[in-house]
Amino acid sequence: MSERRGSPSTDTDRPEDVAHRPGVLPTVRDVLRMPVMVQGRPEVLTAVESLDRPVRWVHVSDSMGAPDLLDGGELLLSTGAGWADDPDTLAAFVGRLASVPIAGLVLELGARFVTAPPTLVAACRFRGIPLIVLHRVVKFVAVTEAVHGRIIHEQTEALRVRDRLHDLFIGLSLRGSTPDYIVSQLAKVLRAPVVLEDLSHRVVAVETLDAGDEVLVGWESTSRSPQADWLVVPVEARGLRWGYLIALPGEPHTAGREQVMQQAAVALAIGRLADGDADEWTRRGQEQLLGDLLGARFASSAAVTARFEAAGLPIAGRGLIGVAVASATTDLPARLRAFASELGGPAIVAASSAGVTIAAISLPASTLLTDAVVDRAARGLAAGVPEAVVALGAVAQDVAGLLGSIQEAGELLRSTTSERGSGVRVLRVQRRPLLRLVTAFADDPRLQAHSERMLRPLIEYDLDHGGDLLEVLRAYVSFPGNRTKAASAGHLSRSVFYQRIALIEDLLDVDLDDGETVSALHAALLARRG
Incomplete structure (x- = not known):
C-alpha cells in the first residue's frame, strides 16, 4: 500500500512545536485588531490574502540586517530609519525577509517615510508579504507586550x-x-x-x-x-x-x-x-454497523448505504441477502465470511445473542443462488460441526430490502430453534411465504394490533403464571396437523402438550383444527418476533 503523504508518524514531537501550531498563535489579522494597533490606524497595502499567517513573535528593528536576526514567523515592526534609499537594495531586503520567512512587515509612517516607498510596496506584493503601514505613532513596546502576552497566554492554555x-x-x-x-x-x-x-x-x-x-x-x-x-x-x-x-x-x-x-x-x-x-x-465495527441497521439508527437510506459501502460491502447494483446462522462453533464469523466468499461476494458479520451470528452478504446481481449452490456453501460452513442451521432471507436490491432480508433470516431461524437435528440444515425464506408476507409488513401498526389482539390472553397468562403457552403455540403452528412432532419440538410429552393446547383454545376461544385460525395465529406470532 502506498504511504500517505504528510504522515507525521516519523516526526519528532518537541514541546516547542506547540508555538508553531495554527490555532495556538495569533494571526497577523488578530494583531491588527488589537486596541494598541488600532490606535495607529493600520492600513494593509499588500498580501491581504496572507493576513491569517500565525505570528510567532514580534521583532522591532530599523536595521537592514534584521533578516539575519529572525527565525521565521515574526511580525517585524519598523520606522524604516535605517533603511537604504536605493530601490534595488530595498527590494533585496524584502527578498531576504521573504526567505526567512516573516509573518508580516509593519512600517510606521512619519519621521523617515511619509508614504510607503513604491519599491517596498511592489517587492512585498511580489513576495506575498503582508505590508501594513501605521498612519499614527504607536509605542512599539506596547505592541510587543500585548502580542507576546497573548502568545504566552495561548501557549500556556494550549499546554493545559x-x-x-x-x-x-x-x-x-x-x-x-x-x-x-x-x-x-x-x-x-x-x-x-x-x-x-x-x-x-x-x-x-x-x-x-x-x-x-x-x-x-x-x-x-x-x-x-x-x-x-x-x-x-x-x-x-x-x-x-x-x-x-x-x-x-x-x-x-x-x-x-x-x-x-x-x-x-x-x-x-x-x-x-x-x-x-x-x-x-x-468485528466491533461490523457489529455496530449491523446494529445500527437493525435498530434503524440512520438518517436516510443514502447515509446507511454510504456507511456500508465505506465498510467494504458494495450496495449499488448488487444482490443483497441477510443470513442468520446458529451453531456452537467459536469461529462462526470467519466461517460465515468464507460462506459468503463461496457464494461470490463479501460479507459484514456480527455475532448476536444466544449463539446466533448474522451477516449481510453482497453478491453480483447476476448471481443465481440455486439450492445446490447454497447447500454446497453451507456444507463448507458446517464442516466439522455437529449441528448448524443456516437461514437465508430474500435477495434485495437496497439497504431497506437488506434490512428486511436480515429480519427474515432471523425470524426463520427463531422459528426452528426448538427443532433438534444433526448436520447442517439450510432454511430459505422462499419456502416460507407467510413469513415473507409478515416481514414485509412488520412495521405496519395494523399488523402489530392484530398480533396483540390475538395473543393478548396468552401473553397475560404467561406473565402471570410463568407459563410457556406462546412457545407451545409456536411449536403447534410450525407443524400443523402433526401434534406429535409439535410436542417433540416443544420438548413436552404428548399428554402435557395436549393439555397446553386445550388451555390455549379455552383462553383464545378458538378451534386450533381450523386452518384459517391457525394461519391468523401463525401470522400474529411472526409479527411478535419472539
Missing part, C-alpha cells in the same frame, strides 16, 4: 488543554473504550467529522456529526487519493501499523488539531494492543 486531552484519551484506552467511542469523542473535540479506517481503506468507525454519513460516499476511492485539507495520522505501535485516523476539515483547535489526533491515535493503539485479536476492530 493538551494535558486535559491526554488524560481524556488515555483514560478512554485504559477503561477499554471501543474504537467507535474514541472516534466519537475525538470528533466532538475537533468539531469535525473523523474516520478510523483500516489499511485497506475500509471504515472501521466514524463520527460525522452534523455532516451526516453522506461524507462517506465513494470513500475508498477518495481515501486512496491524497486530500490536501484532510489531517491523517497513523494508528500504530511496536512498529506495526493498523490503520489511519482521518479528520475532515474543521476549525483550528487550541491544542493543535494534529496534536489532538496523535493523542487519540495513541489511545486507539493502546486499546488495539490490549485486544490482541487481529480482527477485533473489524
